[in-house]
Amino acid sequence: MAVEPSPEKLVHFYDELTEAQASIPTRSYKEFLIKWGYDAEQADRLCSRLDKGTGVIHRKDLCKPNEIPSNTLPALRDIQILNSDMNQKQAESIMLYVVDVIRRKKSKKDQLEDLKKRLEEVYGRGWNCYMTDGKFYSVCSHEAGTSLVFLLNEMVYGVFRTPYTSKH
Incomplete structure (x- = not known):
């Protein structure tokens, strides 16, 4: 998938993958993006932008830089x-x-x-x-x-x- 996903879609994929977890391993989020059709390079780039070197991604990391106020799609x-x-x-x-x-x-x-x-x-x-x-x-x-x-x-x-x- 060559089109950059919307910030809302990135948050949504995170929510589906985690449901009740506070954070997920960056590797898991990257694999889930690839399953949804984003190429490995694009998924890696997106995850690198969100993971601050901890190996995990938090929902707030997705929402804060994109100013996403709620779960509306x-x-x-x-x-x-x-x-x-x-x-x-x-x-x-x-x-x-x-x-x-x-x-x-x-x-x-x-x-x-x-x-x-x-x-x-x-x-x-x-x-x-x-x-x-x-x-x-x-x-x-x-x-x-x-x-x-x-x-x-x-x-x-x-x-x-x-x-x-x-x-x-």
Whole structure:
């Protein structure tokens, strides 16, 4: 990803990765940025800017220099979550990625393929993605904590992870 991430997005990725931690190892944050599509050099540069030689990054290190007042994400303002059992930060990361994919003006098929590929790179295998602008009914099994359905620009997007089962 050649585009410099917004300060808000950097804080958001940090929040998803840490949830209840005061700081995280710089290496972990760098690896997470790479999973989200930033190249290693760019992730290293960003982390070097934030880590003051301690080997850890604190949330305040991300917020203070960028004057970020809160956890608001303007890019998600027009999204309506229809159903979700996913943790909030993970859902927000996925919705942010969908917004980015839409901005690239690719075909719907390519958008879904990009989304699935990124979800599997970040969260592991077994993800399913769909979009619909009309009626759609579905019943499916999903791994607990991995379902998200939301509305954006009159299009419904859904993602879920297939549960892994073993044969008896």
